[in-house]
Amino acid sequence: MKKINHIVIVSLFIAALFSSCNNMLDIKPSDPSTILEEKALKTGSDLQGLLNASYQSLQDVYGGAFQRYSDLMADETYPLQPTSDKRLNIYKRYTTGYFTANEPYSNAYVSILRANLVIENVDKVSGLTDAQKKQMVGEAKFIRALCHYAVVRMFAQPYGYTANNTHLGIGLKTTSKPSIIPRSTVADVYKQILADLNDAEGVLPTTNSNGAYATKWAAKGLLADVYFQMHDYENAYTKANDVITNGGFQFDANVESRFIMKQTTFTYGSVSLTVDPSKETIFQLVSTNTTSQNTNAGSNFGDYRCDGTNIPQIRIDKNFYTQNAAAIAVDKRARAWYQTFNSGLTNEYIGLAKFNFNNMNVPLIHLTELKLIRAEAAALKATKDLATAIADINDIRMRAYSNDEIYKIPANATAEDILTVVRAEKRLELVGEGYRVYDLKRRGSGGESELMIRGVKWNYPGLALQFPINEINEVFLPNEEPF
């Protein structure tokens, strides 16, 4: 009996010891800025913080990185040599797993992860109305589509490269679960982008802050761009037209308005011009410049900057400058956006002054872009609307040159004429903003099969950037490399 008592006491003691052990092993990080996963998303405002973070990390995709790497593939810019292998490799259209655009690539998926977490947690947090929930899901899907769209354009051959778009696209990420995924086909990637944007269009509000958040108009505007890239000119036209006609946005009077955050005065020789921030922006990445917060959404445009002590790492191709950008003396875009250094010397070069700001907003969807899409789509779609196209082009040309009739295109211009002009104007308006290479690829895959991009064909392997080395594994295949 006594023995049994001992056993009972010892057993109880051991049981007590084990149960206290788990507490002794329960050690959590004590860094004050760290929150445990299970405590991080309790309320609607926690989730709003996550959604804000999803917007914030877009800065590392569309805040200059996507644009500069895209433009280096095209024919308007070149990198300062010697420079990092990355820019040079992209410029040479010869990227490898080591030297490629890995920052916008991985940051696109960071935004996507945060968007997916918003979608997955929206029903788990307290204090959100159904309308708020719908809106947050809509915004998350908009961001997800925007990011997949950046990556598929940079890292895959364009829509239309194969007949059914069965060629390899990118990894599609629609859950937060960390796992290895294979590349989806380009068809599937675009299908998902459209699905997300259509969902977003259905639930998003018409206004939301200062263009810093996604709205119904932003979804429609992005859809216009996506359809345009897919050669679906009917839908591109319809969506662009919807935003331009019904969105209530106001076409800017000055070309300088696009990136500025507050009223700014520009000086051109003896001319002084005071300009208000853009009123035509539909969706933009915003910066803050207060005493306590100083952020620059467009910091990755820094490679172009040529003000103060900044030496531009990416410069403007001289031929493009003389033959296009500065071809018409009165072009206000030429005086606003370009600067020639060491003029007349052997080391003369042209810098792009478009992004010479310490704090700037980065409009990703705006009326100028949508007018250019509408005009080109109007001239390309089955039932053409040349009048609208001509009006759009003239709006842009009037602003850029002057109201002089000689800069207008005639009302009887053919579709061919319109295409030539609108494409030329798009280059001049959106230089440095990452559109050029995808317009060329779209035209190549859309039938201009012999189209060349700075010496190589539109479907040259090196025009789809190589994936970062660590992405490549048994299920995730690399892009073909040129040699």
Added chain:
Amino acid sequence: MLSALFLFVQIGFAQELTISGKVTDKATGESLPGVSILLKGTTRGTVTDLDGKYTIKGQKGQTLTFSFMGYLSQPVTIGSQTVIDIKLVSETKKIEEVMVVGYGIQKKREITGSIAKVESNQIANKITPSFESALAGQAAGVNVTTGSGMAGSGSVIRIRGISSISSGGDPLYVVDGIPITNDIFGLGGRTGGMNVNPLASINANDIESIEVLKDASAAGIYGSRGANGVVIVTTKHGKSKQLTVDFSTRQSISNPDKKVNMCNAQEWLQLYQEAWENDGNTGIPTGLPGGLTWAQAQKNNTDWWNEITRTGYKQDYNLSANYAGKKFKVYAGATYDNDQSYMIGNVMKRMSGKLNLDYAFSPNYTLQLSTTLTGTKTDLPGNPWDGGLGAAMGYALPIYPIYNADGTFFKGGGNAGNPIMMNKLQTQNNKDTRTINSLAFMAKPIKNLTLTLNSAVDYYDFSNNGNQNGYTRTGLWYQWNNYKYVLNYNYFALASYDFTLQNGHSLTAMIGHEYQRSKTTGTSYTLEQAVKAGDPSTATTSIVAAERWAFISFFTRINYKYKDRYIVQGSLRADGSSRFGKNKKYGYFPTIALGWIVSEESFLKGNNILSFLKLKTSYGITGNSNIPNYEAIGTYTIPTASSYYNGLPIRYQTKYSNPELQWEPTQSFDAGFEAGFFDGRINTEAAFFYKYTTKVFINQAVSATTGFGNQWQNLATIRNRGVEFNINTRNFVGDFTWNTNFNIASLQNKVLSVGGLTGEVGGGTNDTRILVGYPVGTNMLVRVSRIDPADGRPIYLDKNGNETKVYKFEGDDGYKVPIGKVIPDFTGGCTNTFAYKGFELSALLTFSYGSKIYDSSAKRQMGLATDWNFRTDRFDRWRKPGDIAKYPRMSLNGSSLGKDGEVWFNSDMWLYNGSYVRMKNLTFSYNIPTNILKPAHIKAAKVSLSGTNLFTFTKYPGADPEVARDFDNATDRNMSVNVNFLNPPQERTYSLSLNLTF
């Protein structure tokens, strides 16, 4: 009573003889003081005096017993003689040798595991940057890559291979019962040319023995932390029956074991000019680095190596006392070291005090207190590529002057181009204070039961401090102080019971429980200091988030023996750790081992040739948990500074939770034998081991598409296998003795899987990789076939082995192929000891065979003409068509070597055979005869001369074939041993030492 005493005295008076004599050691002839002499059957006794002489009274026919600790006691019957000289025989051989095992000691002959023991005298007599490198060449399968020539630099120790990638591959160091803090990268990683080395604060003079537990049977009792092997350090306790005081000092000088053959200004300019002309230029070369003109450059000739090196000078002083009384034992020691290496600005100073007290309340209850306090300060010369020796092998060109004409430092070559400037205008040091304390209580309350309660605290206070003069920066002075405080404590309780069984069976069972917890806190301070009034001055102090971890363990070990020859040992440990995921909170680590002492069998018993033979085998599971602390836990962050969107706060996920995260389990199989021949004249031991490690951590992103960065995952599988052999021979015995110890171990390491993650895992800044089917740390390089005699350009081999002049490293169709491995095939050591009278000569050779060294600095020292200095080897180059040369044409342009714009060509031109044989240590000592010492009341005195790294046989043309550089992180440390980047060669040291015993 009184009458009995009277009677006794009467008898004494009646027949007593006075006997005198001298007691000496039979082997050495030295007189033995303190030998106790007892008249058997009486209480009468005496002890020998300092000369070993005695006088005692006794009767004819009675027996005198001479006994002395460490000697066989000798009975002598009193005859008619009155002088009895006794020669006592040392009983070392007869004492059952014991070894420290985890949580106990065991008789060597009954050990079934694989354990290497290194005694104090083999540690303290070595001049090493830090105590652990004294293990080099001492034990089979314990591969030591000694740190660089920097004072206090740490070694890389790998026991039976390497089975980790991202997690720490270092063994567990247990000092006086506590696994000590040895978190190199958590404390600061890279500091001024070397990694932080917490082991440098352990004083070799205080060490009694080091036991290295190698296989699962031995290390299994350490469960989830035993897979890399365990190094148990036992400190000295009082053991001398008389109070003994030891004093020793060693004075040493040192220089680099090899001076690297850098070019002088004339040679450098010659090569530069040739490159200039080969590239099609004519006239006086321009574009020299440092903004110098050709004429300016010609005026200078700075030998940077000479400028920043000196003859190193080291001194150490050690005083200790020990006494072992009946109840009370004490060991106390104090040490001061001042270790100035051959690099100017590199000094390690260390003060250390040690006190071990043992008190036995009664034969069955003992208390042990052990305490150590060490303070270390190491002045660091700077990073290898600027303030340190590396600059003299790289950016500091001989055409650069030290000073400008106006007396200011020349800065044209950047900070890296003037190591003297960096030495003078930048200071950096590592400081640490460490105290290791343990208190143990041992009780034998009842027969056969032993209880032990041990608690210990290891407190480690580390700081890295420095400041930089504004001249070396953009203008403001800069100061930094990074502090880390580590409080690490544990306790364990053991109960061990000997079951006495019938018929030759015996069984010992031990159960135990341990808890360990560690907390690291710290602050980081920086100051940009205004030099003159009006300059801004910015100070920032940030608190480093505390890191905490804990282990809770329960364990048992059962030893069963039958007929003294059949042995079974089983052990099981359960380890819980805060580091493991929710679903893997506890790991279980069983082991089983069998031993058979064949020589006890009748068919071998008494065999004159094979005097001892034991076969043993073991199998078990151990683990490695050397990973960061919170990797299993999913977390979000609310960034504090300047992270908002549209003026609103943000929060986002930083880590996903990984409830399955666990230790790396290693299954080990071990089989071997121990054999003794000719009554112990030859002892050998051999073992075969096979280790299979799964769930090896790789710290890498699953894929960028997850949106998460690097995170620790259990992914890879690694296999290590090898054979170890050790032989001890006593070649000559008698007056002239010659003993040899030789050990050798082979290793085959292979990564079997990386969990399907990616094709390639990189290792820090070094060009080694993890590749399935290849060893950990595989060199992936482009092969150079030959130098084209027609134009002097290198001809590479593409992936398929076809010759090409294009260099293409990266990418799927790149030309890099696995072409070498950093792990040697064989390593080992050989010690020969000769003794005659008081003279002793001991020589330790270490060797390594089959590794490759990738000389990452050579690709700049021997490649294009850049802003680096050349080695004179570069002169063996192509100059004109038809030349057959070792190195390609000189050029300034990467296009000449196969790729425009490339500067560093990662080719096998810089991959060298890393095999070597090295005279690691040679010591000649003389024990001064006691009769000379007697007037000075000195019991023993020894004078020694020794040398370290006296010579090295190797084909490696670089600085030193033993390379443990300053690593970036644990992955780098696992994969990039034997990758050289401006690593300071080891020191060649000559020293004179004196040991006195009072």
